[in-house]
Amino acid sequence: MLENIAIILVEPRIPENIGAAARAMNNMGITRLILVKPENCDLTRILKMATGTSIDIVEEMEVYDRLIDAIGPFHYVVGTTARIGTHRPALTNPRSLALDLVPKAQNNQVAILFGPEDKGLSNEQLRYCHTIETIPTARFASLNLAQAVIIVCYELLCASRTPSPEEASPRLADKFELEGMYEHLKKVLTKIGFIHPQNPEHWMLNIRRFLSRHPLRAREVRVIRGICRQIDWYTEHHSRNQNPSTKSTITK
Numbered sequence: 514m515l516e517n518i519a520i521i522l523v524e525p526r527i528p529e530n531i532g533a534a535a536r537a538m539n540n541m542g543i544t545r546l547i548l549v550k551p552e553n554c555d556l557t558r559i560l561k562m563a564t565g566t567s568i569d570i571v572e573e574m575e576v577y578d579r580l581i582d583a584i585g586p587f588h589y590v591v592g593t594t595a596r597i598g599t600h601r602p603a604l605t606n607p608r609s610l611a612l613d614l615v616p617k618a619q620n621n622q623v624a625i626l627f628g629p630e631d632k633g634l635s636n637e638q639l640r641y642c643h644t645i646e647t648i649p650t651a652r653f654a655s656l657n658l659a660q661a662v663i664i665v666c667y668e669l670l671c672a673s674r675t676p677s678p679e680e681a682s683p684r685l686a687d688k689f690e691l692e693g694m695y696e697h698l699k700k701v702l703t704k705i706g707f708i709h710p711q712n713p714e715h716w717m718l719n720i721r722r723f724l725s726r727h728p729l730r731a732r733e734v735r736v737i738r739g740i741c742r743q744i745d746w747y748t749e750h751h752s753r754n755q756n757p758s759t760k761s762t763i764t765k
Contacts, residue, residue, distance in 0.1 A: 514618035515673055519545035520662060521583055523638060524629040526552040532562030532571065533659030534627075539567040541666035542673075546574040547624070549583045562659075580638055581692065588621035588685035589614070589728060592634050592642035593661060595654040604644045607665050611672035617682040617728075625665060630658050640718055641688065643725045686734040694734045694741075695721065701741045704748060 520538055525531050525548060535546055563571045577583040584590050591610065614623055628634035639645060648656060648664055699717050702708045708716035
């Protein structure tokens with residue numbers, strides 16, 4: 514199932530860290546590396562750290578300009594952060610995460626996001642994630658990018674080698690499907706006055722967290738969008754009935 518797990522480096526700044534992350538992944542049996550808007554993708558500097566067979570990971574890595582395009586095909590997305598707070602609650606740690614991800618990765622594509630070295634993932638980037646992970650530290654919370662990658666990948670390797678009583682998770686909705694659903698929900702809930710139009714993302718964050726507690730299957734996403742379409746139809750039909758000017762008239 515490790516072949517269904519990808520490491521995504523969001524806006525990495527230092528080429529050597531990309532190479533070191535590739536080497537860390539290779540040590541632990543994870544081979545899919547994705548970069549999002551790297552600041553410097555100097556292959557010469559990357560390959561200084563990605564030695565041996567780690568070069569294969571670098572040669573096959575994918576590069577995207579937008580995060581949504583990178584995570585679109587994935588069914589489960591994890592964000593990592595050293596900074597926690599109201600808008601970024603730490604929901605899990607590497608060991609617990611690994612035990613949860615291994616069953617999911619049997620039938621689903623899983624992505625683990627790491628932010629830029631100087632500031633980590635933003636709140637906007639974390640809102641795409643099903644869950645948020647932090648690596649416990651004693652005093653200084655900030656880890657080198659490759660160090661963080663190897664800790665997470667090590668726990669995944671160990672969990673993959675441990676017999677799990679959990680059954681494989683069913684096929685989940687991918688992020689393209691989920692983001693389409695969230696946009697539809699935002700439009701409908703704003704329309705009926707459930708969320709404030711001035712700051713809809715603030716209210717949608719709570720809805721995202723609520724729905725992420727139970728990862729949705731593709732057919733469940735279709736059900737929710739069907740409800741949204743019905744609300745759309747009802748509000749438009751009700752509005753026409755309440756506004757006489759929209760009713761057709763018969764000229765005698």
